[in-house]
Amino acid sequence: MESGHNRAARMLTRRGLLQKMLVVGAGSGLACTLGLLEMLSGCAGGDKPMAAPPRPRMRPTPTLPPRSHEARFYSHLDGGSIQCGVCWRRCVVPPGRLGFCLNKKNVDGTYYSLVYDRPAALQVDAIEKEPAFHMLPGATIFCTGTASCNNRCKFCQNWELSQYPRGQVHNLDRSVDEIVALAQEAGCDAVSFTYNEPTVFYEFMYDIAARAKEAGLWALFHTNGSMNREPMLALLEVMDAVTVDLKAFTEEFYRRVSSSSLEPVLRTLETVRGAGKHLEIVNLIIPTLNDDPDDIRRMCAWIKASLGDDVPLHFTRFFPAYKLQRLPPTPVETLEAAAAAADAEGLQYVYIGNVPGHQRNSSFCPCCGQTLISRVHFAMLDLKLDHGRCPACGHKIPGIWWD
Numbered sequence: 001m002e003s004g005h006n007r008a009a010r011m012l013t014r015r016g017l018l019q020k021m022l023v024v025g026a027g028s029g030l031a032c033t034l035g036l037l038e039m040l041s042g043c044a045g046g047d048k049p050m051a052a053p054p055r056p057r058m059r060p061t062p063t064l065p066p067r068s069h070e071a072r073f074y075s076h077l078d079g080g081s082i083q084c085g086v087c088w089r090r091c092v093v094p095p096g097r098l099g100f101c102l103n104k105k106n107v108d109g110t111y112y113s114l115v116y117d118r119p120a121a122l123q124v125d126a127i128e129k130e131p132a133f134h135m136l137p138g139a140t141i142f143c144t145g146t147a148s149c150n151n152r153c154k155f156c157q158n159w160e161l162s163q164y165p166r167g168q169v170h171n172l173d174r175s176v177d178e179i180v181a182l183a184q185e186a187g188c189d190a191v192s193f194t195y196n197e198p199t200v201f202y203e204f205m206y207d208i209a210a211r212a213k214e215a216g217l218w219a220l221f222h223t224n225g226s227m228n229r230e231p232m233l234a235l236l237e238v239m240d241a242v243t244v245d246l247k248a249f250t251e252e253f254y255r256r257v258s259s260s261s262l263e264p265v266l267r268t269l270e271t272v273r274g275a276g277k278h279l280e281i282v283n284l285i286i287p288t289l290n291d292d293p294d295d296i297r298r299m300c301a302w303i304k305a306s307l308g309d310d311v312p313l314h315f316t317r318f319f320p321a322y323k324l325q326r327l328p329p330t331p332v333e334t335l336e337a338a339a340a341a342a343d344a345e346g347l348q349y350v351y352i353g354n355v356p357g358h359q360r361n362s363s364f365c366p367c368c369g370q371t372l373i374s375r376v377h378f379a380m381l382d383l384k385l386d387h388g389r390c391p392a393c394g395h396k397i398p399g400i401w402w403d
């Protein structure tokens with residue numbers, strides 16, 4: 001495996017290549033395929049991809065679109081209804097109707113994914129933007145997203161994609177093999193699934209990840225943690241890492257702000273950890289809604305007791321978005337207080353995100369304090385790990401490393 005320093009040098013070369021591709025690709029069709037190339041240009045608003053503007057509202061198409069794909073993890077009920085088992089909602093869907101996420105349809109007792117081969121966002125990003133800070137620092141990832149979501153978060157940064165059904169966003173027509181080939185063509189190290197909730201394009205995600213693994217790429221995804229255990233365990237067989245949003249530590253927040261539930265997320269975190277896959281957690285702190293210090297402390301204590309003290313935890317800064325325009329950005333002091341609470345509970349790898357240049361963008365050895373990975377926002381500047389260990393004291397750092 002190449003060293004981190006060689007890797008960083010190669011990254012610079014690749015950045016130039018990708019910028020060149022963006023210009024050249026405009027005439028070749030590549031840029032159209034990618035939708036955009038925003039690599040390493042992270043913005044303070046989070047991992048927001050560029051997406052086509054939403055079209056005017058319209059009813060879901062009454063018939064199956066081309067290349068619809070039979071869904072997985074559903075069961076047949078009386079009267080031609082089905083029950084979807086992919087996420088905690090376990091939708092019961094009569095014939096001719098859609099599931100809650102609007103991405104799946106019951107057609108005469110067979111359940112179909114309507115977004116298979118129909119990505120709405122394809123983009124090359126830095127792996128740090130997931131965020132995944134303990135996985136292949138400086139890697140580039142080829143990200144796929146589709147329309148819709150199974151949550152209704154009022155603060156969603158990607159609402160143009162996630163809060164519209166398939167028929168109201170611009171969809172591309174790209175197969176599993178084409179997406180993996182594009183990832184390779186762009187020189188990416190991994191495929192990733194993000195922007196909207198990957199649970200709602202489970203079948204497409206699974207097949208891309210499986211194909212990418214066959215091609216020698218890594219695979220990861222960023223999820224709201226709503227997937228049920230059985231499909232999650234199947235998916236983890238073709239995934240290397242997962243970033244999970246733990247949006248708050250109260251059922252009330254999940255119900256009022258996300259139209260969702262906390263309990264399935266906690267079970268998902270335990271499932272991922274139990275499966276031995278690399279896990280990172282993101283907690284977006286929103287002023288007045290989930291910034292209660294006691295709740296944050298309880299959350300950190302639960303993470304340590306249930307998952308361990310070495311799971312990277314990212315406290316990220318909220319910026320006004322979607323239906324929460326009236327709230328201010330999270331004060332940096334609030335994020336720092338949350339990080340201090342996590343430290344006090346004994347968590348070893350605590351980061352502050354969406355605050356470019358903050359010291360807690362970087363990684364430090366929990367034993368001796370040595371700087372291990374220097375970052376500014378999503379850009380990795382320096383990598384000092386030695387075969388996954390602190391070069392000063394030898395402490396083993398959890399994660400997936402280059403050497």
Ligand code: SF4
Pocket residue numbers: 084085086087088089090091098099100101102103104150199200
């Ligand atoms: S994945 Fe979609 S259809 Fe299936 S249970 Fe979840 S919301 Fe319902």
